[in-house]
Amino acid sequence: MSGSQQLNSRLKNFNAGDQYEIIDVVGEGAYGVVCSAIHRPTGQKVAIKKITPFDHSMFCLRTLREIKLLRYFNHENIISILDIVKPRTVEEFTEVYLIQELMETDMHRVIRTQDLSDDHCQYFIYQTLRALKAMHSANVLHRDLKPSNLLLNANCDLKICDFGLARSANFSDENSGFMTEYVATRWYRAPEIMLTFKEYTKAIDVWSVGCILAEMLSGKPLFPGRDYHHQLTLILDVLGTPTMEDFYGIKSRR
Known part of the structure; x- marks a missing residue:
């Protein structure tokens, strides 16, 4: 399998919306994937963190806690949330996409x-x-x-x-x-x-x-x-x- 095919396979269910062009997977964890992307309207490079927390109540709590705290802080040494991708419908709300600053x-x-x-x-x-x-x-x-x-x-x-x-x-x-x-x-x-x-x-x-x-x-x-x-x-x-x-x-x- 080529590199592009592997990337497409990993991003098959990554739906962050039309405003973002996905570049690459930069990290993966127990309940999330982080990709680098470009915000098409501005050309800004960002990180998109996809979280699938709804299979476990503990993951839901962690996700909510992280969003609340990062929206509260405004400090140059604390990662910030630039945006949150809204689901189109309640039925499609199975994942959370956080748009954050891209770090290397x-x-x-x-x-x-x-x-x-x-x-x-x-x-x-x-x-x-x-x-x-x-x-x-x-x-x-x-x-x-x-x-x-x-x-x-x-x-x-x-x-x-x-x-x-x-x-x-x-x-x-x-x-x-x-x-x-x-x-x-x-x-x-x-x-x-x-x-x-x-x-x-x-x-x-x-x-x-x-x-x-x-x-x-x-x-x-x-x-x-x-x-x-x-x-x-x-x-x-x-x-x-x-x-x-x-x-x-x-x-x-x-």
Whole structure:
């Protein structure tokens, strides 16, 4: 099968409307596909994120949460939604198409393919912390910061994406931390989430940023745990064992 045939096969059910000319598939995830495209009326290059969330209530919640938050934020280091393609009829509303800024790559790909200079690391982490300050000032926890969620372009501009797990820092739900443990990416997960503390704070995002910075500098993950127990072992090997006060703060029987 030729390259064009493979592309046509992957885009067979990609219906973003007549205003957009699809160029290529730039990413795929558990419940969505991202394509680069051109907005025909303006010639602007954009990214179109197709989400098919309606098979699972959790995906619906994540999609709604991401749309609400990204429509709220207006920050140069947070990805923005330019438009949402409306379905022609209610019966055809089986997919969601988000039109977003087009970025060329992500931090995960960059780290895997090249060494970063200290100047690059400094500039990238500066932009990440600018975005984090904006989120935390709005009492929003991202909860899934990792290299693949830091989008980059050739000018070294950085934008944080994927707010499907984000939530208010004031949100109170005794099961929320428990659920996050099984969804958020383990290598960048703060210990208090793995230990299912009853409450956690904005510090969980700061932990993730620290792990990302270490990976930028070394070119490899700081705590690449194989499973839950191995992850904690790697962390304790570096940071030492917790104090008794911390120990008694652990509520999980596991």
